Amino acid sequence: MHALLDAGLAEAKAEGIALEAHLQTCATCRSEWNALLKADRALWEGRSIQPRNQILPSFRERVAQQPLPSHNTPWASAAALSLCAALMLVTLLLLPFHRAVPWSAKRPKQTRTAMELQQIAPTIETKRLAGLLSQQALSHHRATTAVPFANGRHARRNSTSVQMATKEAPLRSPLYARTPKVATAIAMRAASAPNPLAHDGALLPKKTQLPKRLNTSGQPTEPLEERRSLIIGTVSTDVQEENIAMAAPSNRGQADAASNGVLSAASPDIASATQGKGADWLTAQAPVRLHVVDPHRGFSSTLEMLPLANGCPPSIVFEENALSSAQEVLR
Amino acid sequence: MSQEKTASCADNDPASSSEEQMLITRVLQGDRSAFDVLFLRYQNYVYRIVYGMVGSAEEADDLTQEVFVQAFRALPRFRGQSRFSTWLYRIAVNKATDAMRATGRRRLLSLKNWAISQKSAEFPTQQEVDHQQALQDAVQRALMHCPVPFRQVLVLRYYNECSMEEIAETLACSVEAVKVRLHRARETFRKAYEAVCKEDERELE
Numbered sequence: 127m128h129a130l131l132d133a134g135l136a137e138a139k140a141e142g143i144a145l146e147a148h149l150q151t152c153a154t155c156r157s158e159w160n161a162l163l164k165a166d167r168a169l170w171e172g173r174s175i176q177p178r179n180q181i182l183p184s185f186r187e188r189v190a191q192q193p194l195p196s197h198n199t200p201w202a203s204a205a206a207l208s209l210c211a212a213l214m215l216v217t218l219l220l221l222p223f224h225r226a227v228p229w230s231a232k233r234p235k236q237t238r239t240a241m242e243l244q245q246i247a248p249t250i251e252t253k254r255l256a257g258l259l260s261q262q263a264l265s266h267h268r269a270t271t272a273v274p275f276a277n278g279r280h281a282r283r284n285s286t287s288v289q290m291a292t293k294e295a296p297l298r299s300p301l302y303a304r305t306p307k308v309a310t311a312i313a314m315r316a317a318s319a320p321n322p323l324a325h326d327g328a329l330l331p332k333k334t335q336l337p338k339r340l341n342t343s344g345q346p347t348e349p350l351e352e353r354r355s356l357i358i359g360t361v362s363t364d365v366q367e368e369n370i371a372m373a374a375p376s377n378r379g380q381a382d383a384a385s386n387g388v389l390s391a392a393s394p395d396i397a398s399a400t401q402g403k404g405a406d407w408l409t410a411q412a413p414v415r416l417h418v419v420d421p422h423r424g425f426s427s428t429l430e431m432l433p434l435a436n437g438c439p440p441s442i443v444f445e446e447n448a449l450s451s452a453q454e455v456l457r
Numbered sequence: 458m459s460q461e462k463t464a465s466c467a468d469n470d471p472a473s474s475s476e477e478q479m480l481i482t483r484v485l486q487g488d489r490s491a492f493d494v495l496f497l498r499y500q501n502y503v504y505r506i507v508y509g510m511v512g513s514a515e516e517a518d519d520l521t522q523e524v525f526v527q528a529f530r531a532l533p534r535f536r537g538q539s540r541f542s543t544w545l546y547r548i549a550v551n552k553a554t555d556a557m558r559a560t561g562r563r564r565l566l567s568l569k570n571w572a573i574s575q576k577s578a579e580f581p582t583q584q585e586v587d588h589q590q591a592l593q594d595a596v597q598r599a600l601m602h603c604p605v606p607f608r609q610v611l612v613l614r615y616y617n618e619c620s621m622e623e624i625a626e627t628l629a630c631s632v633e634a635v636k637v638r639l640h641r642a643r644e645t646f647r648k649a650y651e652a653v654c655k656e657d658e659r660e661l662e
Contacts, residue, residue, distance in 0.1 A: 128636075128639070128640040128643060131643070132621065132636060132639065161647055161651065162643065162647055164647075164650075165599075165643065165646055165647040165650045165651075166643070168592060168595070168596045168599075168650060169596060169611060169615040169616075169646065170615055171589070171592055171593050171596055172505060172509060172593070172596060172597075172612070172615050172616035173505070173615070173616060173617075173618065174589075174593075175501075175504065175505050175508055175509070175593070175616065176501055176504065177500065177501070177504045177514075177517070177518060177521065178514055178518070181500065181504075181518050181521060181522055182493065182496060182497065182500070184522060185496060185521075185522045185525055185526070186493070188522055188526050189489065189492065189525070189526055189529050190489070192526060192529060192530060194487050194489070195484065195485060195529060195530055195531075195532040195533050
């Protein structure tokens with residue numbers, strides 16, 4: 127029985143059949159097996175445990191107090207310290223003879239470190255953003271994330287893509303997560319922290335309102351603040367059945383239509399995108415590439431999901447093609 | 458519950474391992490932010506290990522951070538001979554075991570200790586949530602009645618879905634030893650779980 131549980135019922139078919147035959151004739155073993163199976167099933171529930179709180183911020187604080195790890199031995203560290211002390215001494219001695227240069231003149235403008243960039247959504251590994259920031263035209267945003275599916279191979283949960291606006295880039299920061307809870311948690315964390323996508327210079331007026339095309343609720347929103355994010359809505363992605371079938375509505379009304387509709391097979395691995403014709407969906411063995419077109423918010427994006435391969439979590443790529451600049455959005 | 462063999466670790470494929478190696482190299486070169494990626498990738502796995510063993514959410518939060526801080530400090534000593542996940546799990550198991558021995562007490566959980574499960578994120582009914590929480594509570598209470606070595610193996614196997622080989626590597630023992638320990642642990646847990654369930658039934662009556 128234990129060997130069968132170790133191997134998994136699906137992978138030990140022969141043993142399973144033999145056990146089943148025996149259990150039909152032996153009440154003691156049947157009772158034993160049922161109790162064992164009940165405990166075994168209960169234990170699997172532990173897979174859904176998650177931390178209650180976001181522990182990354184406090185972890186960052188703790189790790190910031192740690193010296194950087196290196197291969198150096200204590201002797202090498204001591205030598206490095208001595209060298210630093212000597213250099214500082216020499217610098218202090220030579221400083222009075224050096225021409226004074228204002229510190230601000232030396233500081234490069236609009237620099238953002240990789241660490242800052244990752245703060246916006248730590249589960250999303252941002253790519254290419256560093257270079258784009260300096261151009262102030264974030265026309266192409268590509269983010270990769272890997273969210274494990276708790277139930278193994280089959281994606282069958284609702285997913286949510288949270289669209290966030292920032293003063294500096296109203297169409298930026300699409301966050302994708304497997305569950306609305308996770309997406310919201312990421313979004314809330316990003317919203318409560320300084321927005322690392324913010325530029326040094328004020329790109330937009332201080333009292334910037336959310337552009338009308340982004341505000342589908344019709345209600346007035348709070349002004350976008352500098353270095354803060356505002357969640358402007360979500361795009362629900364309904365993932366049903368195994369091997370991924372998803373509906374990607376482009377607005378809330380279409381989301382309802384999609385949830386009521388029957389998902390049917392479409393092209394197996396090619397993206398399907400229709401605009402203004404109700405829900406867009408596809409069924410595929412995977413990889414799945416999904417184009418989401420949102421006429422209300424004025425962007426199109428591509429969601430690419432690669433399924434579990436060799437037991438590793440799927441990777442999800444969210445690629446957004448937005449307008450060429452934040453200024454254009456406001457026109 | 459599915460008995461199928463499911464994904465056990467986040468870094469089973471070579472591409473992921475090489476990416477992790479790259480991240481480790483970046484950390485060692487002074488880029489602390491690269492460690493955030495590793496933290497986010499493994500925080501739930503580590504949390505499940507320590508939570509399953511100590512049974513307290515507050516303590517698990519703290520221990521999870523300690524595990525990663527220790528891993529951060531010890532990163533230069535990680536030679537890549539084992540998978541990063543296994544190395545990290547070993548630290549987590551040791552930390553949680555030390556914490557258990559230091560406090561030397563058993564804790565019983567309240568329902569509030571449980572994080573809202575991923576199932577509840579799918580907007581289940583209140584009845585389903587209650588059932589799920591009661592089940593998880595009973596499991597954890599039963600787990601707390603198991604000896605620490607049994608808890609180690611059960612948590613790695615069930616909570617983190619580790620394979621026998623991964624458990625053996627984490628606990629520094631043979632696969633056969635893991636199997637024997639797992640069988641005994643399962644038996645112990647079964648008895649404890651039955652007792653807990655009966656206790657709950659009596660309370661309901």
